[in-house]
Amino acid sequence: MEGAEILQNAVRLQHDIARHVVTRGNPDPSVLAGLDAAYSLDGSQVFGAAVLLAVPSLRVIGAATVGRKASFPYIPGYFAFREAPALLAALGRLERAPDLLMIDGHGIAHPRRCGIASHVGVITGIPSIGVARHLLTGRCDPPGMGWGETTPVTADGSVIGCALRTVAGVRPVYVSIGHRISLQNAVSITLHTSTGFRIPEPLRVAHRLASHVRDRDVRAFIWLDADALP
DNA sequence: GCGACAG
DNA sequence: ATCTTGTCGC
DSSP states (O other), X not given: OOHHHHHHHHHHHHHHHHHHOOOOOOOOOSXXXXXEEEEOTTSOEEEEEEEEEETTTOOEEEEEEEEXXXXXXXXXXXHHHHHHHHHHHHHHTSSSOXXXXXXXXXXXXXXXXXXXXXXXXXXXXXOEEEEESSOSSOBOOOOOSSTTOEEEEEETTEEEEEEEOSSTTSOOEEEEEEESSOHHHHHHHHHHTOOSSSXXXXXXXXXXXXXXXXXXXXXGGSEEOGGGOO
C-alpha cells in the first residue's frame, strides 16, 4: 500500500468513527484515567501511559505503560494513527477499567470531528474528553483572564469545543468532547481536575510517567502500581 | 497557489 | 513530540 492510499483509508475510518461519537452524557466518574505518550529521540518508538486517579481526591490508584514501535508518522489530523495504539495497549493493562478517559489531544475539535480522544473513546466505548494545548481547527475568541472562564471554539457554524482558562492569566487549554459526554461536563471535569497548573492533573501524571519509562527501562515498568510511581 | 497544522 | 540554560518572579 502506498502513502496516499493509506491516508484515504485513514480518512474513511475517521468518518466512520465520527458517526459513532455520542455528544451527550453526564458521567460522574469515581475513577478516571489520564492517557499520554512520549517518544524516543528519533521518533521511532512510542511509550504509552495510562494512569488511574480517584475522583475527586485525584490520588493515583494505578497505572500501566507500554513501549512499542511507532508505525505511523505524525501528520496533523492523523495523530491517532500514531499514538492511539500505544494508549490502547496501556489502557488494556490497567487492573480495572476507568469510568472516563482524559486524553492529550482533541476530540471532535478536528477537521473530520474525529481527533484521538474520539477515536479512543469510540473504540473502547468509554466516555472520553480531549484536552489540547493548541487549536488544530476552528477558531475562538480568547476567554476572560479569570480562572474557569471559557469561550466557544467554532467551525462551520457549530461549536466543536471550548477554550478553558485553567489558571488565571495563563494561556487556555482547548477542551472538546471525545465520546459519550457533553461539552459542559467535559469542561467541568477538566476544570475540577486542574490543580493550579495549566494542564489537568491526570494528563500531568500520565505525561511524567510516559517520559519516565522512556528514559528508563520500559521492561521494568510494564506493570506499575501507585507505590512504583516516581 | 498560500498558509495552517493536536503531539 | 524532542533538544536545551539560565532566568525572572511569586
